[in-house]
Amino acid sequence: xxxxKAAPMPPATxxxxxxxxxxxxxxxxxxxxxxPWVIGLLVFFAVPLISxxxxxFTTYSxxxxxxxxxxxxxxxxxSDSVFWKSFSNTIYFVVFFVPLSIFFGVxxxxxxxxxxxxxxxxxxxxxxxxxxxxxxxxxxxxxLLNPGFGLVNGMLDVIGxxxxxxxxxxxxxxxxxxxxxxxxxxxxxxxxxxxxxDISQDYYEAGDIDGxxxxxxxxxxxxxxxxxxxxxxxxxGIIGAFQQFTLPYTMTGGRGTPADSMKFYVMYLYDxxxxxxxxxxxxxxxxILFIIVMALTALIFYNSKKWVHYxxx
Amino acid sequence: MTAKTSKNMKKYVVQIFLLIASVxxxxxxxxxxxxxxxxxxxxxxxxxxxxxxxxxxxNYVDAMDYxxxxxxxxxxxxxxxxxxxxxxxxxxLVAYSIAKLNWKGRDSIxxxxxxxxxxxxxxxxxPLFLLFEKLNWIGTALPLVIPAFFGVPFYIFLLRQFFLxxxxxxxxxARIDGAGxxxxxxxxxxxxxxxxVLSVGLFQFMAAWTDFMGPLLYxxxxxxYTLSLGLQQFQSQKGTQWGLMMAVSTMMTLPIxxxxxxxxxxxxxxxxxxxIKG
Numbered sequence: 001x002x003x004x005k006a007a008p009m010p011p012a013t014x015x016x017x018x019x020x021x022x023x024x025x026x027x028x029x030x031x032x033x034x035x036p037w038v039i040g041l042l043v044f045f046a047v048p049l050i051s052x053x054x055x056x057f058t059t060y061s062x063x064x065x066x067x068x069x070x071x072x073x074x075x076x077x078x079s080d081s082v083f084w085k086s087f088s089n090t091i092y093f094v095v096f097f098v099p100l101s102i103f104f105g106v107x108x109x110x111x112x113x114x115x116x117x118x119x120x121x122x123x124x125x126x127x128x129x130x131x132x133x134x135x136x137x138x139x140x141x142x143x144l145l146n147p148g149f150g151l152v153n154g155m156l157d158v159i160g161x162x163x164x165x166x167x168x169x170x171x172x173x174x175x176x177x178x179x180x181x182x183x184x185x186x187x188x189x190x191x192x193x194x195x196x197x198d199i200s201q202d203y204y205e206a207g208d209i210d211g212x213x214x215x216x217x218x219x220x221x222x223x224x225x226x227x228x229x230x231x232x233x234x235x236x237g238i239i240g241a242f243q244q245f246t247l248p249y250t251m252t253g254g255r256g257t258p259a260d261s262m263k264f265y266v267m268y269l270y271d272x273x274x275x276x277x278x279x280x281x282x283x284x285x286x287x288i289l290f291i292i293v294m295a296l297t298a299l300i301f302y303n304s305k306k307w308v309h310y311x312x313x
Numbered sequence: 314m315t316a317k318t319s320k321n322m323k324k325y326v327v328q329i330f331l332l333i334a335s336v337x338x339x340x341x342x343x344x345x346x347x348x349x350x351x352x353x354x355x356x357x358x359x360x361x362x363x364x365x366x367x368x369x370x371x372n373y374v375d376a377m378d379y380x381x382x383x384x385x386x387x388x389x390x391x392x393x394x395x396x397x398x399x400x401x402x403x404x405x406l407v408a409y410s411i412a413k414l415n416w417k418g419r420d421s422i423x424x425x426x427x428x429x430x431x432x433x434x435x436x437x438x439x440p441l442f443l444l445f446e447k448l449n450w451i452g453t454a455l456p457l458v459i460p461a462f463f464g465v466p467f468y469i470f471l472l473r474q475f476f477l478x479x480x481x482x483x484x485x486x487a488r489i490d491g492a493g494x495x496x497x498x499x500x501x502x503x504x505x506x507x508x509x510v511l512s513v514g515l516f517q518f519m520a521a522w523t524d525f526m527g528p529l530l531y532x533x534x535x536x537x538y539t540l541s542l543g544l545q546q547f548q549s550q551k552g553t554q555w556g557l558m559m560a561v562s563t564m565m566t567l568p569i570x571x572x573x574x575x576x577x578x579x580x581x582x583x584x585x586x587x588x589i590k591g
């Protein structure tokens with residue numbers, strides 16, 4: 001309807017003069033089509049973001065209105081030993097899981113991209129674990145890794161190795177979690193595959209003409225041109241790894257045992273917000289997490305100029 | 314060695330690597346299915362047995378009595394269905410606007426969209442919980458469904474990349490023929506982005522189907538639980554009902570596996586990163 005109400009048309013020459021250099025302006029429909037997201041950004045992101053910053057300076061909880069306490073929540077966190085424990089557990093997970101997931105993700109995607117027979121079946125197999133509900137996955141692995149009757153130690157037993165207590169051991173609980181999480185990298189494999197699909201065949205043809213070997217092509221064509229996707233998965237992987245929650249939560253019934261070795265940052269945040277109803281305290285935790293993630297992302301962005309290559313450059 | 318045999322060699326080596334990896338990815342899954350067909354006694358046999366003898370289908374029947382399976386299934390289907398609908402209605406429209414229409418501010422909106430992807434969900438979790446509390450939505454599925462209708466940054470990003478790769482000629486031709494903006498989008502551009510919309514829809518479908526934290530926060534009434542939450546009920550003081558739990562897990566997983574197997578080609582074509590720089 002708005003379309004019909006447009007002002008009388010100016011003479012054609014005038015339009016041409018106005019639009020000859022500039023592209024047509026779609027302001028009305030542009031905003032109209034984007035409007036759900038603009039509202040979504042405000043309601044589900046901007047306002048909550050600011051309120052959570054405000055809450056982090058208060059003792060707010062659902063039960064009490066709370067009062068403004070300045071930086072007290074932050075100061076308390078600095079001397080909260082569980083906070084530091086959950087923080088170091090999370091860093092441990094990020095440091096080991098993210099590089100491993102990129103290495104295996106890229107390797108699998110490259111193997112899959114080689115046009116081998118049974119490609120679609122392999123693709124489904126690698127993707128399968130991401131389709132298993134996290135709770136089921138947690139329970140499944142708890143049991144595979146059961147020291148007494150689990151499959152993994154059963155297998156190790158066959159080759160004469162006495163397996164560790166895995167999830168029951170303070171030392172082995174996090175490596176177990178990393179192993180389990182690697183089982184679920186199918187989604188990033190799919191994204192790498194899509195990235196490999198995007199690489200123009202021209203590069204490989206040029207490589208063939210120059211007589212480049214498979215290894216050489218991988219090193220000089222595939223990997224460099226995959227860097228934008230690796231970059232994307234690195235950033236998203238770090239953000240995701242910092243938010244580790246469902247697996248350790250369901251495996252330990254929310255307790256993070258043994259001895260807090262499975263207490264992750266977001267689990268402790270959840271405890272504070274929704275078990276102890278210390279929502280101000282939890283909001284302060286959320287903002288610390290946010291700042292760490294932002295700083296890391298900024299660092300990677302800054303650094304990416306050195307190693308991320310775009311096609312056609 | 315001739316070029317051909319060396320090529321064959323390479324194929325074999327790749328196959329061997331893929332097979333080894335497959336074992337790692339497949340074994341836990343097969344274990345899940347095999348357990349769903351075992352009695353509790355069989356479950357605790359050591360060394361573990363891969364093939365249940367005899368096959369016990371009873372777990373599937375019992376699991377449906379142990380938890381209100383069909384109520385949970387209905388809740389899961391409704392939440393998954395509506396949130397996927399919301400995503401495929403809104404995200405392509407927004408992405409199209411950012412990729413193909415010229416308006417002041419679209420670059421800023423795109424930049425903000427990327428930035429928003431970096432916000433850990435926990436930062437907005439508490440204020441959103443309080444918002445939904447004020448709206449009296451806690452205990453209902455609304456917090457898990459309604460936001461999907463307002464767009465999800467990752468999906469908007471993926472769809473925008475896809476739209477960028479489509480030629481402008483068709484859009485311009487439709488306009489010259491006098492099609493309105495919405496018709497140009499709905500009848501010309503959207504059908505061209507089918508594979509990308511499908512990928513995004515599948516991503517959302519899987520995320521909602523297996524989501525745990527969302528239902529844990531918002532579905533406080535047992536009658537509104539999803540299967541993901543219901544699975545937890547097989548772990549009790551008395552110990553875990555392995556067979557039953559694995560039966561439900563198998564039932565939850567199989568439909569998506571079939572979906573993925575048949576749609577995978579379109580799914581992967583729909584994801585494009587060219588022009589990632591924006």
